[in-house]
Each structure stands twice: as structure tokens, then as C-alpha cells.
Amino acid sequence: MKRVLALMMCLALLTALPVAASGEQIKSVSIYTCYVEAEALEMFEQFTKDTGIKVNYVRLGAGEIVTRLEAEKENPQVSIFMGGSVDTHTSAMNKGLLDNYVSPMIDVVDERWKDPNQVWTPVSMIVTAFASNTEYLAEKGIEAPTSWAELLNPELKGDVCMAHPGTSGAAYTAFSGMLQTFGVEEGFEYMKKLDGNIAQYTKAGAAPYRMAGLGEIGVAIGYDLDAQATINEGYPLVITYPSEGTGYEVTCVSMVKGGPANEVEAAHAFIDWMLSDTCQTMATEQFYRYPISKNIPVNPAMIPMDQLNLIDYDFIWSGDNKVALVERFEREVRTAENVLK
Amino acid sequence: MLARQPGLLACIVLILAVLVVFCIFPVIRLFVATLTNEAGRLDLSNIRHIMEATNFFHSLGNSMLLGVTVAALSTLTGYVFAFAVTRTEMPGKRFFDFMATMPILSPPFVISLAMILLFGRSGIITKNLMHIRNNNVYGFGSLVIVQTLALFPLAYLNLKGMLESIDGSVEDASRSLGASRWKVFSSVTLPLSAPGIFSSLLIVFAKSISDFGNPQVLAGNFSVLSVDAYMQITGLYNLKTGAFMALSILLPAMLAFFIQKYWVARKSFVTVTGKPVGSIRLIHEKKIVAPLFCVCLLVSVFTLMLYGTVIWVSLVKTWGVDMSLALKNYEFVFKRGKDAIGDTLTLALIATPITALLGLIISFLLVRKKFPGKKLMEAASMIPFAVPGIALGIGYILSFNTRPLLLTGTPVIIVAALVFRTLSVGVEAGSNSLRAVDPSIEEASAVLGANNLTTFRRVSLPLMRSALFSGLLNAFVRSMTSVSAVIFLVSVNWNLLTVSIMSEIEGSRLGVASAYCVVLMGIVVIALLLMRLGLDGKPSRGRRRRETHE
Amino acid sequence: MSENKAVGVELKELTKVFPAYGTQKDFTAVDHVSLSARPGEMVTLLGPSGCGKTTILRMISGFEIPTSGQVLIGGKDVSTLPPNKRNVGMMFQSYALFPHLNVFENVAYGLRVKKVPEQEIRRRVQEVLELMQISAFTARMPNQLSGGQQQRVALARAVVTEPSVLLFDEPLSNLDAKLREYMRDELRKIQQRVGITSVYVTHDQSEAMAISDKVVVMRSGVIQQVGTATGIYTSPLSCFVADFMGKANFLPVTDWNGKDTCVVFGRPVKAALAEGTDPKREMVLMARPENIILCQDGPFEARVENATYMGQTFQYVLSCQGHSFFVADYGYHTGGIHGPGDTVHWRMVEPSLRLLQAEKEDNDA
Numbered sequence A: 001m002k003r004v005l006a007l008m009m010c011l012a013l014l015t016a017l018p019v020a021a022s023g024e025q026i027k028s029v030s031i032y033t034c035y036v037e038a039e040a041l042e043m044f045e046q047f048t049k050d051t052g053i054k055v056n057y058v059r060l061g062a063g064e065i066v067t068r069l070e071a072e073k074e075n076p077q078v079s080i081f082m083g084g085s086v087d088t089h090t091s092a093m094n095k096g097l098l099d100n101y102v103s104p105m106i107d108v109v110d111e112r113w114k115d116p117n118q119v120w121t122p123v124s125m126i127v128t129a130f131a132s133n134t135e136y137l138a139e140k141g142i143e144a145p146t147s148w149a150e151l152l153n154p155e156l157k158g159d160v161c162m163a164h165p166g167t168s169g170a171a172y173t174a175f176s177g178m179l180q181t182f183g184v185e186e187g188f189e190y191m192k193k194l195d196g197n198i199a200q201y202t203k204a205g206a207a208p209y210r211m212a213g214l215g216e217i218g219v220a221i222g223y224d225l226d227a228q229a230t231i232n233e234g235y236p237l238v239i240t241y242p243s244e245g246t247g248y249e250v251t252c253v254s255m256v257k258g259g260p261a262n263e264v265e266a267a268h269a270f271i272d273w274m275l276s277d278t279c280q281t282m283a284t285e286q287f288y289r290y291p292i293s294k295n296i297p298v299n300p301a302m303i304p305m306d307q308l309n310l311i312d313y314d315f316i317w318s319g320d321n322k323v324a325l326v327e328r329f330e331r332e333v334r335t336a337e338n339v340l341k
Numbered sequence B: 001m002l003a004r005q006p007g008l009l010a011c012i013v014l015i016l017a018v019l020v021v022f023c024i025f026p027v028i029r030l031f032v033a034t035l036t037n038e039a040g041r042l043d044l045s046n047i048r049h050i051m052e053a054t055n056f057f058h059s060l061g062n063s064m065l066l067g068v069t070v071a072a073l074s075t076l077t078g079y080v081f082a083f084a085v086t087r088t089e090m091p092g093k094r095f096f097d098f099m100a101t102m103p104i105l106s107p108p109f110v111i112s113l114a115m116i117l118l119f120g121r122s123g124i125i126t127k128n129l130m131h132i133r134n135n136n137v138y139g140f141g142s143l144v145i146v147q148t149l150a151l152f153p154l155a156y157l158n159l160k161g162m163l164e165s166i167d168g169s170v171e172d173a174s175r176s177l178g179a180s181r182w183k184v185f186s187s188v189t190l191p192l193s194a195p196g197i198f199s200s201l202l203i204v205f206a207k208s209i210s211d212f213g214n215p216q217v218l219a220g221n222f223s224v225l226s227v228d229a230y231m232q233i234t235g236l237y238n239l240k241t242g243a244f245m246a247l248s249i250l251l252p253a254m255l256a257f258f259i260q261k262y263w264v265a266r267k268s269f270v271t272v273t274g275k276p277v278g279s280i281r282l283i284h285e286k287k288i289v290a291p292l293f294c295v296c297l298l299v300s301v302f303t304l305m306l307y308g309t310v311i312w313v314s315l316v317k318t319w320g321v322d323m324s325l326a327l328k329n330y331e332f333v334f335k336r337g338k339d340a341i342g343d344t345l346t347l348a349l350i351a352t353p354i355t356a357l358l359g360l361i362i363s364f365l366l367v368r369k370k371f372p373g374k375k376l377m378e379a380a381s382m383i384p385f386a387v388p389g390i391a392l393g394i395g396y397i398l399s400f401n402t403r404p405l406l407l408t409g410t411p412v413i414i415v416a417a418l419v420f421r422t423l424s425v426g427v428e429a430g431s432n433s434l435r436a437v438d439p440s441i442e443e444a445s446a447v448l449g450a451n452n453l454t455t456f457r458r459v460s461l462p463l464m465r466s467a468l469f470s471g472l473l474n475a476f477v478r479s480m481t482s483v484s485a486v487i488f489l490v491s492v493n494w495n496l497l498t499v500s501i502m503s504e505i506e507g508s509r510l511g512v513a514s515a516y517c518v519v520l521m522g523i524v525v526i527a528l529l530l531m532r533l534g535l536d537g538k539p540s541r542g543r544r545r546r547e548t549h550e
Numbered sequence C: 001m002s003e004n005k006a007v008g009v010e011l012k013e014l015t016k017v018f019p020a021y022g023t024q025k026d027f028t029a030v031d032h033v034s035l036s037a038r039p040g041e042m043v044t045l046l047g048p049s050g051c052g053k054t055t056i057l058r059m060i061s062g063f064e065i066p067t068s069g070q071v072l073i074g075g076k077d078v079s080t081l082p083p084n085k086r087n088v089g090m091m092f093q094s095y096a097l098f099p100h101l102n103v104f105e106n107v108a109y110g111l112r113v114k115k116v117p118e119q120e121i122r123r124r125v126q127e128v129l130e131l132m133q134i135s136a137f138t139a140r141m142p143n144q145l146s147g148g149q150q151q152r153v154a155l156a157r158a159v160v161t162e163p164s165v166l167l168f169d170e171p172l173s174n175l176d177a178k179l180r181e182y183m184r185d186e187l188r189k190i191q192q193r194v195g196i197t198s199v200y201v202t203h204d205q206s207e208a209m210a211i212s213d214k215v216v217v218m219r220s221g222v223i224q225q226v227g228t229a230t231g232i233y234t235s236p237l238s239c240f241v242a243d244f245m246g247k248a249n250f251l252p253v254t255d256w257n258g259k260d261t262c263v264v265f266g267r268p269v270k271a272a273l274a275e276g277t278d279p280k281r282e283m284v285l286m287a288r289p290e291n292i293i294l295c296q297d298g299p300f301e302a303r304v305e306n307a308t309y310m311g312q313t314f315q316y317v318l319s320c321q322g323h324s325f326f327v328a329d330y331g332y333h334t335g336g337i338h339g340p341g342d343t344v345h346w347r348m349v350e351p352s353l354r355l356l357q358a359e360k361e362d363n364d365a
Helices: A002-021 A037-051 A062-071 A086-094 A104-108 A134-140 A169-182 A184-195 A207-214 A224-232 A261-274 A277-285 A315-320 A322-333 B006-035 B045-053 B056-087 B093-105 B109-119 B124-129 B140-165 B168-176 B181-210 B213-218 B225-235 B239-267 B286-314 B328-368 B374-386 B389-399 B411-435 B439-447 B452-463 B465-481 B497-506 B510-534 C053-061 C103-113 C118-131 C147-159 C177-194 C205-211 C229-234 C239-244
Strands: A028-033 A054-059 A080-082 A121-133 A160-163 A198-202 A219-223 A237-240 A248-256 B316-318 B322-325 C009-018 C027-037 C042-046 C068-073 C088-091 C165-169 C197-202 C214-219 C222-227 C249-256 C261-264 C267-270 C283-287 C292-294 C300-309 C314-320 C323-329 C343-348 C354-357
Touching (some): A028 A062, A037 A054, A037 A261, A062 A086, A080 A261, A086 A169, A086 A248, A121 A134, A121 A169, A121 A207, A121 A261, A121 A277, A134 A237, A160 A169, A169 A219, A169 A248, A169 A315, A169 A322, A207 A224, A219 A224, A248 A261, A315 A322, B006 B045, B006 B239, B006 B328, B006 B374, B006 B389, B006 B411, B006 B452, B045 B056, B045 B239, B056 B093, B056 B140, B056 B181, B056 B239, B056 B286, B093 B286, B093 B465, B093 B510, B109 B124, B109 B213, B109 B286, B109 B497, B109 B510, B140 B181, B140 B213, B168 B181, B168 C088, B181 B225, B181 B239, B213 B225, B225 B389, B239 B374, B239 B389, B286 B316, B286 B510, B316 B510, B328 B374, B328 B452, B328 B510, B374 B411, B411 B465, B465 B497, B465 B510, C009 C053, C027 C053, C027 C068, C027 C222, C042 C053, C053 C165, C088 C147, C103 C147, C118 C147, C147 C177, C177 C205, C197 C205, C205 C229, C214 C239, C222 C239, C239 C249, C239 C283, C249 C323, C261 C283, C314 C343
Parallel strands (some): A160 A198, C042 C197, C165 C197
Antiparallel strands (some): A080 A248, A121 A219, A121 A237, A121 A248, B316 B322, C009 C068, C249 C261, C283 C354, C292 C343, C300 C343, C314 C323
């Protein structure tokens, strides 16, 4: 019996040693990211190849990251907050969690996307889109919806899905974009009607596309890049955009205030790298993001931005009102009657 | 007397201090966070706001409904299994005993995952076998099934122990006085096992409302507090609201737990004398055994089917599109996941012996020694077990993010969460074991000149061997499968398998999630086998079970 | 309590074999046992642990099914009837009182099962509680009673249903010595008063002697001897029975005429011979400690090895020609006491002596 105990402690120590020993000598940077893990892995690998700096990361949801940062305020564990929309970074900035940084590479970015407060750095754009299962459409004999209004089609009852705007950045962007397109009061009226067609509100932003791909639902709402990724895996989806107005997210990267002092340089290097040609090309070619860099052309497989009816997304309004809007959503849209479907 | 044993005194003080810091302090911090505002003053406006603005009462009602339903069903199922195994000649008892305890070994989501795969909108059974389109697998019904399957082992173990310790001759007496089988059951067995039944109801209730992993995956629109608390924190960045919701689960759960511990347990009619109670007559009448057998078989087969599905799905290339078998998912798991696997194993292996040893020491102190602060020690060691994982996780973040207790981001905080969450199990096992040992054995050791440490080491500990091993195994399994307590504690350097599984499920990458689950279960099974070997197979049953027939 | 129409119990060639279990072989617990109890008789099964007496009891009560043979109660073959249909009353070693019922309910249990009307239940329970002298405790719970009180409740519960047979499974073994003596007398009184045929199992020979009409000595599943207590005590048929039923000395016999005379320690001694003894076997002389008298004119001589004061007697270990044996001296008040190393003279009370077959050393006791 004593032998077993001793054995366990040895085993534990043995596995712990390499973990403890490594990571101290090589330059590294620690990151919280809400990028999809597969994408994040590739980016980090490329970064390490290009700069020799190692990346330690945790993948969390955007909201989780903000809460973590807040909880760890007195002793921040990471240097970089990577991913997430402007609203999210603004929220974090307002809570005093971020540090300014202006990258020397910033000039590749168009003026309208830059942060007036010079805290966050934009690195890509992703757009609200619908994705419909082609087999489902064929069965029902309808066309893929190209507008918000078409989503109210009674044929689609119980077959539409989006994530919960409280937990998913993609869903919140779609929701906020829709409210900005129609106006808040009309937007909420619309949402209540749409709720009748909604199967459920998932937690993760990409989940609706998976469900559409599997044929569990007919139409999913979210970000275009997630839809594209699902199509690449072989699922039968077709992407369309809301014609009344398409919302979008500017994906950001920021420095965390008070992060590990020995990583500051590496963190700056990371942000700079995200604006580099290599990274921007990767982002659009492999992951279907709209590049933020003026120098890099959009992936030819994607619809060019000027062909989409992009609204003038008000990030500040969106960020400031998130809590109130989500709570109202919970109260008025996702009511008890609706919930017990 | 204590003053004359400085070593013992130091030990007690140290343990009390550790318990206060890691078990009581975080809970207090939760209360503080909820009840005060930014300036640190008492402020109930936040609570008022929560009750008005959110779905709070609705979720509260749902959580309670779920808890009560699952408690009832689990206890019933557990009783059927326990009775069948201890009182009848049902064939395949060892198989059913294993099936009834297996769900404890698996991570919380596996069953939920399988439900989706089998009964979801494009589920194997619903779509392909039964041709039901768009079956809504999410919601109350599925959640009840899943939680019952996951939690009835708790009831089973509890009730089995209870039934085994009922003096067999009382049932014989009833029989000799003319009672039929049913009368024996209804007038003797059932009343005598009542404390066990209440106990199970309360424990399962507490566990059900605290459950985070299953509702997260399967609840759909059926909102429950545990998930709401999580969403408050992750979606709305609202630590305070999250803390409040966690507290609202914590209070009923702890209440249930402590009622069970201090009131129901007292009412037990069974005297624990440790004396063999003679052979137990086994029921062989077909009309009793057959229905029991059917129920047990149904539950077992269903459970196996769920696990089998997860294994199958892990081997499928692209679920729903390309159903050919491939190891693609496992490749990903071992590439990206090897960090998580290694980290989880390391942390679990560190936490496990600490839990077991600490648990045994505490149980020794509680059962054999008298000292001021004893009740405090007992209650404190149980709190993290009774507290919902979410609440504990949040409490830990709040408590250990400032000096002097700066632990966030380090492995220490994860190990601490794992250790103290499972501590109570070790203490319980140790206490039961000790109570069956005659104290005069330890007195003999003292008289022969051994001090406390030596007596503990050379006399008590060996006698508690079986408790030590079951404690070790339990601690290890729980550490490996813990999710709600640690989900907030993972850091850049330390990842946990269960958290990885959860994010894969969220991203609907069910194939990868399944592969992770299989790997996790595999590790647990290997650990189980290793420990069985290490025990060199001597069951410490003090009772000769000569099974007799009527 | 109405006078019970007592019935007899008969066991015919009763056998119980437990099939091989794990590494053990088939175990014959009871081997072709035949015995009977007359109506109203108290029969005691006496023997060491593992001799099969409890198994026999359980076959009578129905908790074991015989491998072969029959159990007849009142002439009816009940061998395969379940226990709740046999109308036997049973007193368990651990009393087996229902811990969740009070005294009244415990005793009333069997009547309730039989659906006896409430009025009558109350009457009969009261009656039997008075008989056992525990009416004061009607409302108490079993854990509030002493051992002796619990026992009486158990007995009350067993007799109130007026069973045809009463079975006792070592009921007194959990009591302390004084209480045990008192209770066994009480049990006997009640059994005789109520007149139910009873089978009593015990390993304590003094108990068996005190209460039985008939004693059955058992060993390894086989009956060794049946008779009255007195009969067995004075005329044991084997060394085992002699030694089990009280203390016995076995003195070496150097010569024997095949009948009633033998030579012990060089002197001729007359002793009774057990029936059916094979004249070619080696013999020993059984002499009980109280039948060896220390007297100054005794023909034998011995050295005192040990002397113990027991209150009633002085107990000596004497050694004579290399053999040691016990003596219980009841007459020490007048005869004086001796200490270790003394030489004493002694004689034996010849009518009490028995010639028995020597038993081999490797017995499976």
C-alpha cells in the first residue's frame, strides 16, 4: 500500500518535471484567445516559425475572457487578449483591463477601423451571414433566405437557429446589427416574431452552422467564416447575406494591462505580426476572414465587401448597451412561454 | 490531554487552518461579492435587480423541479438495483453491480453527448431507426434521463450499504411470524431502509441542482441556475450576478446535504457493531426476481448503448457526412490534446494522494480524538463537496487572486480545488472504516509505547486499507472528471481534459469530443485496474456470506 | 393463554449437504439425522460449533431445505413449505426485535399478519406480556430495553401466535452469566406452562442439563447420543460425549477383562461398560472430578500439581504415575486443603465409573 502511494507521487513528479522545466528559458507570450482552436493553433505555429517566440494560450469564449481578466485584475496571467469584437474590447477597456499599444504596422489599416483610444488593434473583419442546408431547401422547395424578412417565413418554423446574444459574439453582432438596421423598437418586434421560428439559442456562435450542416435545422445565423469552415468540412450549406443590412465584427487584439513584464516585447511582436502580410494572407486564404490590411486582397472564393450591404456599425453604442439589450432580450423575447417550446 | 501531545495539537491546528482557508473562506467571499457593491458596502440592489431583470425565478423553479424529479427517480432505480443485488438470486449480479457504479467513472458529458447523438435531430435512433424528424432532444425530459443515469449510482451505493447492514435475522423473524415476501418487505425491510432512502433523495437532489456539465449540453431552452450562473460570468461579464446565482444553488444544496448528514443519519435504526449478522436469505421466486431483472437489464443495456455510441462516434471520420471509420479524431486529440491529457494526469496524480491521506488523517482525528473545533473541522471538510462546483470555482477565483493568497494561474489552485472538492469522500470512507475497528486495538498500541503517529501509521492505517484504496480511486476519478469547479481555473500553462471536451461539444465537434471522452474513460479504467492489482485482491469483508435458500 | 394442542416433531433421515463453494468441497452439515420430540417436550440439540445443530433448526423452521429426509410437524410433512407457512415460533440469538416498532407492535406483529381482529390482538398481547412480566414496557422501543427485557419480548412475540413448535437458537448466549441462569429457568417455566413442543439449540451443557426433557448430543452432523440429561451425564457412550457433557478424566487402562473389570494405576477397578463396545478396542476409564475422593485411606496415591480455590470446591490437578487429572473436592471444609507438592491418597466412586473406547488423537474437534 505504501508502495502504491510512493509510486503515485513519483509518477506525478515525473510528469510535472518536464512541464515545470520547460518554458522558462525560451521567449514566450501568453494569450487568451477566442479564436476557434484549430485556427488559433495554426496561427501560433506560424508565428513561432516566423519569430521563434513560443505561445502559451487558453481558448475561452469572448465573454469568459473578459470575466477572467477582471477576476485576475490584481495579478494578470496573460499579456494578450486575441479575438473578440470591438464591443468586447471596449467593455474590457472600460473596466480598466487593457493597455494602449499602437503598432508600427498600423498604417496598413484604413482610418475608419482604427481605435480612437489607441487601445485595441483591428486584425480582421467578419460578417454576419446566413447558412442554409441545401438538402433541406430542396425538400421544402424554397430558396435560401437573403433577407431578415425572409427568415420569418412560416415554412421555417422551428428550423432556424442562432446563438444566444449574451454568450456569443457572433450572435450579438447579428442581433445588434439587426437592431441598428431596423431601429431598436422595431428590431425587438421583429425579434419576437423571429423567436417563433427559432429552434433554440445555442451557447457557441459556430454551433448553429454545425446543426445546419447535420440537417438538424434548416437555416443558421452567425459569422460567415464559421459557415465557410463548416462547408469546407464537407457539409452541404449555402451562404447568403441579409439584404436590408449586414452587420460585421472587427476582430481585435489588445495588450492586457499589467501582464507578465518579461513578455511585453514578445506581446508587441505578436500584435505587429498579426498585421503582417503573412498573417493577413493566412487569415483570408485559409480562414476566410476579410483582411484588415489594405495590401492584402480578399480570398477570391469570398464575396467582395463592397458587394455586401454593410451597415454603419456603431461599436460604441453596441458596447455600451450590451447588458441592457441582452437583459431586454431575455425578458421580452425569450419569455417563459417561448422558452417552453 | 491535548496539551501533552504537541505533535497532535500542531497537526489539528494546521489542518483546521488549511480547511478554513480553502473550504470556508471562498464561500464567505461569494457572499461578500454578492452582497456588497464596488465600494465594499452592503448593497442589496444588485440582488433586487437580478430578481427583477432576469429569468431568475424561472430558472430557480426549473432547477428545483429537476432536482426533485431526478432525486425520486434515481433513488427508485438505485433501490431496485440494490435490492436485487443484495436480496435476490438474480443472475448476473456482478454485472449489474458494475453497471450501477460505472457512471461514476465517466466524465459528466458522455451520457449527454450520447443522447444527442442517438436522439437528436439527426440522431441515429430517431432519424434512422424511428424516422422521426426534428426530434427535440434538448430539454427537461432528456435531462431527467441523463441525470438519473448519472446519479443513481450514488443512491445505489448508499442503499446497498444500508441493505447489507440490516440484521438478516429481523427479516427471518418476520418470515417465521407468517409474513409473506411482500409483507416482509413493506413492514420490515422498507421502514428499516428509510434512512437510506431519505439520505439518497437528499444527496441526489443536491447533486442534481449543482450539475453543470449535463444541462450545459442538453438543457436547451430549459434554463437552470447552474448554467445561468455560468452564462452570467462568461456572457455578461458579471461576476457578481454569477456569484449570486451560484449562491442560490449553494444554499439548497448545502441545506439538503446537512439535513442528510446530521438528521437522517441519526435516525438510523441500524447499529454498527461490525459483528457478522449471519447468512442472508436470498429470494428466488421468479415472480419477484423477473421484473427486477428486467428493470436492471433495461437500464444497463441503455447505459451501455450510450457509451457504445460515444466510442463509435469517436471513430467516425465526419459525423453526418462521412461515416467511415478512421482515427482522425484521435490524431487531433493526441496532437493538441496531449498537453491537456498530460496536465490533467499530473494534477490528478498530485491531488489524489493528498486527498486520500488528508481525508484519512481527518477521519482519524474526527473518529478517535476529542478536541475543540472538532465540529468545525467536520463541517468544513464537507462544505466543498456540498457546494456546487461553479460556486466553488468562482469562490476560488475571488479568494485567491490577491496577496497574500496569490494562487490563480498556478497549478496549486487547481490542485486545491480538486483536493478539497473530493476530501469529504475520503473522510467518509475513512470514518466508516475506523468505526468498524475496535478502539481497544489502538489503545493496545498506545500501551505498548507507540505514540500517536506510530499508532496511526502502523495500526490504524493498515486496518483502513480498503478505505484508503477506495478513497484513492474515488479521488482520482473525481479529479479526472471534474469540470464545474475547475472550468474557471484553467490557465495558459494548465489545461484540463474536461474543459477541452466541453469546448469541443460547444463547437459541435462531436467526433473530437467523443474521442476525448474515450481517452478520459480509458485513463480512468486503467487506473481502476492498476489499483485493483495493487490491492492484491483481498476484500476486507468481515462477513461470511453463506447464501442460503428457502 | 389457551391451552395449546401440542403436536410432535419428527425428523426422518434428515440430511443437508452444502455444495462446493469456491475452494471448499461439498460440506455435509447434517448427516442422516433421525429424532423425534413428543408433544410438549423440550428437546435440546447440544454440540460444539459446526456440529450441525443450527442447520437442523433452520430446516425445521424452513430457512433451509433438506437435501434429503423429512421434517414432520404434527405428522405432516413440511419439508418443502416456506417458513411463513409452518406456524413455528422462533427465538433468535440476536432476538431480532423489529427496531422500528415498539414492544406492543413487535409482539402483535404475527397476529397482524394473520389478520386477527384488533380487539383480540390487544387481549392476547396483554396476556402474554403479563406472562413475561413486561407489561410495563408496552410503549418502549427495543433500544430502550435491557438484554433480558429484549429477550422476553422476543419470547412473547414467538408464543403469542400459538405456534405448534417453538424453536430456540442459542437465545441466552448474549446474556451475562447470572442473567443467563435466571432466564433459562424462566424460559423453562414458561415452556412448560404453555406446553408447546420445543427444540432448543445450545453449545452450553449446563444450559442443556437445566432445561431439557431430552438432550441430543451432536458432532459433525451426526447424533452421538440421545437421552435425558442425567442419563447422558452418568452414562455417556463415548469419550466425546463424556467430555462435552461436563468435565471428565480419562484414566489409562492397562488391562481389561472385556467386561466390567479393568486395571488402572496397577489396581483392579470395577466400572460399567457402555453397550455395544468392541472388546478388541483400547479402553479408558472415565471418572468425573467429583467422583474422585481425597481420603487418607485411599488405595491410590498421587502428587498435587496445582490447587485452585473455586468457592464451592477446591480444584486440584493431581498427577499419578505420570498422568494428570482433575479432582473437584467438595469436602475440603472438613477434609482440609492441600497445596502443590503434597502427596495425597484417593479413591474413586466405583458405581459412577465408565469404561469407554479410547479416542484417537486426530479427531476433528
